[in-house]
Amino acid sequence: MTSRPRLATDVNYVNGLAALALFAVMAYVFFTTELGQPAGFPDGSITASIGYAMFDMVDQAAIGAESFLVAFEIIDIVLVAALVGAVMLARREGDDSVVTAIADGGRQVYDEATGADDRADDPTTADGGDH
């Protein structure tokens, strides 16, 4: 039987009203502020200027910007830390068995499905399938 997504009717409308009110306030502020016409960019490659701004070479850029070399290096450290943290979070706790990238080709699933238990004493099949 197929199913289709249905409109949720058990939602809390107060939240929607709060978000709409926030939008109304922001729209009011935007359209009562005198911003003037946008200045636009001078002629020259925007992409190249972004690259120069990232590596502290703003004197070669066609369009002005601040230099961001320190921020670039910090974001590098932040990304590495985030990825290491994600791996640390995803690791199973209290399971010091070595997890390898080599899969068993679905052998364990196959064994469970067919009832074959001929490799149960093999320590390499003991991990990976228990939840």
Added chain:
Amino acid sequence: MAIATQYYLLLSAAVFCIGVYGVLTRRNALLFLMSVELMLNAANVNLVAFSFHYGNLTGQVFSLFVMALAAAEVAIGIGIILVLYRNFEDVDVTKAATMRW
């Protein structure tokens, strides 16, 4: 004739409010992450719009850094959701009501 900056701000406010609504109503942690992403990208629209408004590329460069930070945030967020699922057998944020058990 360039588009006036107000309309970019209006788009950004709309995207941000959709994100706020998602955070307020959703119960699935993954959709929470998507809503936070919407809010971050609304800020990116603002940065790029004002970069064009002032004819200075600082905003565009900074929006790239915001994207990198969003990637880091999503990596940690997915890790947290994984732990949440492991501990509560669900990614419903309202079910995770205890810190230790």
